[in-house]
């Protein structure tokens with residue numbers, strides 16, 4: 001992709017009336033990684049900017065238009081798609097955030113660390129996400145990444161709202177949830193390879 005304020009003869013590349021710089025960040029506002037930056041683009045009049053970077057399909061990029069030496073002014077930012085995405089030098093974390101429910105029929109999600117057994121975790125279908133597209137065997141739960149204890153998922157309407165959800169079971173010891181944990185994460189992939197991530201609270205009872 002290219003982000004541009006370049007004053008050149010081709011008016012498709014944006015413009016600026018001051019000395020711009022552009023920086024590109026990936027991930028989200030709380031965990032930004034700078035992947036590219038430029039001050040003056042070659043062939044751009046007035047020290048304007050024409051920055052290309054290797055984009056990754058599905059990633060979210062944040063574009064900061066700032067300036068050399070504290071200058072201020074007006075700009076028009078052009079975003080140009082230069083072609084197919086390629087693997088970026090800096091890989092952005094691309095997750096679909098999903099709704100999960102640990103122990104679907106309990107609230108709070110009390111977990112007794114002194115007993116063995118399995119923990120049920122549901123991935124809930126919402127308007128934006130179909131939980132049945134998740135590959136049950138890709139799912140990992142807890143700090144230690146426990147895998148599905150039965151080797152398969154169960155598709156059912158866990159929360160009784162009329163759509164089908166995915167119910168998974170994980171061995172408590174394998175998940176390795178610890179005393180003092182207040183939430184647990186589930187990660188996985190859809191059958192077409194998009195990574196998913198969901199969090200829910202846990203309430204540890206009977207700590208060792």
Ligand SMILES: [Ca+2]
Pocket residue numbers: 019020021038039040041047048049068
């Ligand atoms: Ca500049």
Ligand SMILES: [Ca+2]
Pocket residue numbers: 101102103104105106107108109
């Ligand atoms: Ca619950």
Ligand SMILES: [Ca+2]
Pocket residue numbers: 124125126127161163
């Ligand atoms: Ca639903």
Ligand SMILES: [Ca+2]
Pocket residue numbers: 125156157158159160161162163164165
């Ligand atoms: Ca449902």
